[in-house]
Amino acid sequence: MDAEIAYDERGLVPCVVQDASSGEVLTLAYMNAEALERTRATGEIHLFSRSRGELWHKGETSGNIQRVRALRLDCDGDALVALVDPAGPACHTGERTCFFRGDTEPVPAEALAALERTIAERRGGEADGRSYTRELLADAPRIGAKVREEAEEVARAAAEESYERVAEEAADVLYHLAVLMASRGLSLADALAELNARAR
Numbered sequence: 001m002d003a004e005i006a007y008d009e010r011g012l013v014p015c016v017v018q019d020a021s022s023g024e025v026l027t028l029a030y031m032n033a034e035a036l037e038r039t040r041a042t043g044e045i046h047l048f049s050r051s052r053g054e055l056w057h058k059g060e061t062s063g064n065i066q067r068v069r070a071l072r073l074d075c076d077g078d079a080l081v082a083l084v085d086p087a088g089p090a091c092h093t094g095e096r097t098c099f100f101r102g103d104t105e106p107v108p109a110e111a112l113a114a115l116e117r118t119i120a121e122r123r124g125g126e127a128d129g130r131s132y133t134r135e136l137l138a139d140a141p142r143i144g145a146k147v148r149e150e151a152e153e154v155a156r157a158a159a160e161e162s163y164e165r166v167a168e169e170a171a172d173v174l175y176h177l178a179v180l181m182a183s184r185g186l187s188l189a190d191a192l193a194e195l196n197a198r199a200r
Contacts, residue, residue, distance in 0.1 A: 001071070001073050002033075002036070004073060004077045005033075005036075005073060005077055005078075005080075006076065006077040006078040007032070007033070008078075010050075011032045011033065012030040012031065012032055012048060012050070013030065013031055013032075013078060013079065013080055014028060014029075014030055014078075014079050014080070015028070015029050015030060015031045015047065015079070015080040015081070015082055016028055016079065016080070016081045016082070017029060017045060017066060017081075017082045017084055017090065018081055018082065018083050018084070019083075019084065019085075019086060019113070020069040020070070020083040020084055020085055021085065021113070021187065021189035021192075022110075022112070022113030022116075022189070023109060023113075024096075024097060024110065024113055025097065025099055026066075026084070026086060026090035026091075026096070026097045026098065027090045027091065027097065027098040027099075028098070029047040029048075029058075030047060030048050030050055031046070031047055031048055031080060032048045032055075034046075034048075034055055035047050035048045035055055036071075036080075038055065038057070039068060039071070039082070040071075042057075043067055043068055044057065044058070044059070044065050044066060044067055044068065045057075045058040045059075045065070045066040045068060045082055045084060046058070059087060059088070062088065062089075063087065063088060064086065064087050064088030064089055064090070065086075065087045066082070066084035066085070066086050066087070066090070067084060067085045067087070068082055068083070068084055069083045069084060069085060070082075070083040071083075112174065112178065112188055115174075115175065115178050116178055116182070116187055116188060118133070119133055119137075119178055119179055119182045120182065122134045122137070123137050123182060133179060136176075136179050136183070137179065137182065137183050140183055143176065143179055143180045143183055144180065146176045146179075147173070147176045147177055147180055150169065150172040150173045150176050151173055153169045153172065154166065154169035154170050154172070154173050156169075157169040
């Protein structure tokens with residue numbers, strides 16, 4: 001791949017950094033050949049700071065490193081995508097992603113990742129105040145029963161009800177399944193990884 005990279009006149013190539021589990025874009029940065037080499041050698045993102053004119057290891061001071069799962073080159077060879085497992089916020093402001101301004105209405109592709117973050121917050125939240133999610137997390141048999149119940153409801157809706165009802169019941173299944181996975185210390189990405197393994 002390296003021989004196919006078309007660096008610009010400054011020896012840089014843009015690199016889109018994307019969460020490997022959720023698909024969310026975390027930041028857009030730049031790499032030079034040395035940053036790419038260090039990234040490959042360490043398995044963690046190294047970038048080139050255009051403002052400072054130097055190589056930097058993402059998370060070196062903050063601890064918010066990004067472990068690389070895959071590097072991809074676009075069809076023209078002039079842009080990279082780094083699929084990473086982030087250890088914390090990607091943005092220097094403390095936001096999860098650098099793209100938190102502008103039109104921030106959620107889109108469907110962001111729903112499951114946002115749901116899992118909400119479940120994690122509820123799981124780690126204070127005991128006071130009612131939370132259906134927290135109640136489920138504290139009652140493992142109930143979570144399993146709810147997944148069975150919601151699966152039956154979506155199957156029944158698919159046979160007898162409107163498209164809207166099928167979508168609503170499917171959303172209930174996904175929510176309860178995400179809670180069940182979290183209760184076992186797993187994420188939906190673990191199930192997706194299993195699907196990828198089966199597709200090989």
